[in-house]
Amino acid sequence: MREIDLAVIGGGYAGMACAAAAAARGVRTVVLDRKPAPGSKPHTTGILVKEVADAWDVPRYLTRKIAGVRLYAPGGASFDLYSPGYYFLATDTPGVLRWLAQRAKVRGAAVRFGEHIEGFKRQHDRWLIRPTDLVTRWVVGADGARSMVARQAGLGVNRRFLVGVEAAFENVRGVDGDHLHVFVDSQLAPGYIAWVVPGVSETQVGLACKANRAPQLNRFLQQLSKRFDFTHAVEVSRRRGLIPVGGLVRRTSREGVMLIGDAAGMVSPLTAGGIHTALGYGRVAGVALADHLLDGGPDPAAVLRRSVKPFGFKQAMRWAIDRQPPNALVDAMLKLGPVRALAQAVFYHHRGLMSRAAWRDLAAGCFGHSPNHNTCP
Ligand SMILES: Cc1cc2nc3c(=O)[nH]c(=O)nc-3n(C[C@H](O)[C@H](O)[C@H](O)COP(=O)(O)OP(=O)(O)OC[C@H]3O[C@@H](n4cnc5c(N)ncnc54)[C@H](O)[C@@H]3O)c2cc1C
Structure with missing residues (x-):
């Protein structure tokens, strides 16, 4: 038997962030993952918000900056959203996951893939x-999302999911590379959105919907072929996965065990983005574990719980989206300034309506002085 301080089950974003922080401080750490290698079979689009770019020095060659969001209403009209200085990063997802694994190793963690726990x-x-x-x-x-650790330890489990499917193509033409293309359509993607992402070397096309519906990627691709040129497109890969959108699970720890990332439900119920929180809270957990294990510091699970921001407003918005407003209503609503301002807040203010900047944009949208370059053809 080999004695260690910390076993991290799962070598994705959360696991690698936690392991790197703990190992760097001297905790004997092993990461165990069932996949054959870091970055194999990713299940995520991999878009990073600017906050991640600021906090994590992801190598530039693995990313592509995208400043704008082009939002398409069900009827086909579109408008653009920007926020000065803000951007998203499309990523070479397998490359980023390999980089995170290497980073954890360099900081002293043992990283073992091909280990199904x-x-x-x-x-x-x-x-x-x-x-x-x-x-x-x-x-x-x-x-x-379907954590074995949570079930074995009798902790809380995720109960509400979206299911997402994505295909990556080479040689798609006519996609404006300065925007994330986001399609709102309650028939096609009930409970979420469909997207086209001009990625690092491929064009990523996907959609997600409530888990009780089958995501209709082929139907979306057919619709897109009228807008973008797929004549020479070659599909190079497909990804699929569950996104927990029920908010934090009820119980995230017990003696000597804690959950982080998707396993703990640390995903925005509104945007379904979970990489930012997986990395951020993963690191918090790693530091707290090191304080506890090496210096007798406080219970690391309690430290993490105190630092996790509740998803209150986002959970309320999730409730509204789940009601699936009909497409005609969505078309009408997306013409309204306040609704566009709300869209702006959702995409560009990750602290939602808790941030001053979000309120400033909302007020501007309502009273006609939007700082953004919204257009509606
Ligand atoms: C289609 C789709 C698109 C998405 N797009 C985005 C996006 O663009 N931006 C964003 O912020 N979020 C996105 N998300 C959400 C995001 O991918 C997750 O929130 C994020 O991956 C969570 O990271 P994690 O480390 O907690 O879990 P994961 O990335 O799921 O990693 C868990 C790891 O645990 C391993 N594992 C599981 N069980 C075992 C076991 N028994 N033994 C050993 N290993 C095990 C798995 O192999 C896996 O490597 C998307 C999700 C989906 C499904």
């Missing part, structure tokens, strides 16, 4: 990780 068992004051040779003081469940 079946469970863990209490042995005195340690956990025995099955089927491995590891005995650990703490287990972190960073194992995604």
Whole structure:
């Protein structure tokens, strides 16, 4: 048996951020993931918000800056949203995941792929990780939306999901590379949106909808062929996955075990973005674990709980979106200044209506002095 301090189950965004922070401080850390290698079979579009770009030095060659959002109403009209100085990063997702794994290794974590963890068992004051040779003081469940760690430890589990599907193409023409193209259509993508992302080397086309519906990617592709040129397009990969949108799970820790990232429901119920929170809270967890394990600091799960911001407004918006307003109403609403201002707040203010900047944009949208270059053809 090999004795360690921390076993991180899941080598995605949350797991690698946590492991790197803990290992850098001297915690004996092992990351275990069932995939054959870091970055293989990604299930995410991988868009990073600017806040991630500011906090994490993701190498430039793995990213592509996109400043604008072009929002398409169901009837086909579109308008553009910008926020001065703000941008999103499309990413080479496998490349970013490999970079995160390498970063964790450099900081001292052992990273073991091809290890499907079946469970863990209490042995005195340690956990025995099955089927491995590891005995650990703490287990972190960073194992995604359907967390095995959560179920085994009797913690809270995600109950509300969107299902997302995406295809990546080479040689799509006519896609304006300065915008994320976002399609609102309650028939095509009930409960969420469809998208076209001019990525680093490919064009990513996807949609997500409520988990009780089958995502109609082929129907969306047919619609898109009238707008963009797919004549020479070659599909190079497909991704699919569940997005938990029910907010934080009820119980995220017990003695010697804690959940982070999707496993804990740390995903915006409104935008369904989870990479920013997976990285940020993963790092907080890693630092808190190091303080606790090395210096007898406070319970790391309590430290993490205190730092997690509730999704209050976003959860209320999720409720409204789940009601699926008919397309005719969506068309009418997207012509209104205040609704466009709300869209601006959703895309560009990740603290939502809790931020002063969001209120400034909302007021501008309502009273006609929008700082953005909204256009409606
Ligand atoms: C189609 C789609 C598009 C998305 N697009 C975006 C986006 O553009 N921007 C954004 O911010 N968010 C997006 N999200 C959400 C985002 O991908 C997740 O919130 C994020 O990946 C969460 O990271 P994580 O590390 O918590 O979990 P994951 O990325 O799911 O990583 C979990 C890891 O655990 C491993 N694992 C699971 N079970 C076991 C086990 N038993 N043993 C060993 N290993 C195990 C898995 O192999 C996996 O590597 C999208 C999600 C989907 C489905």
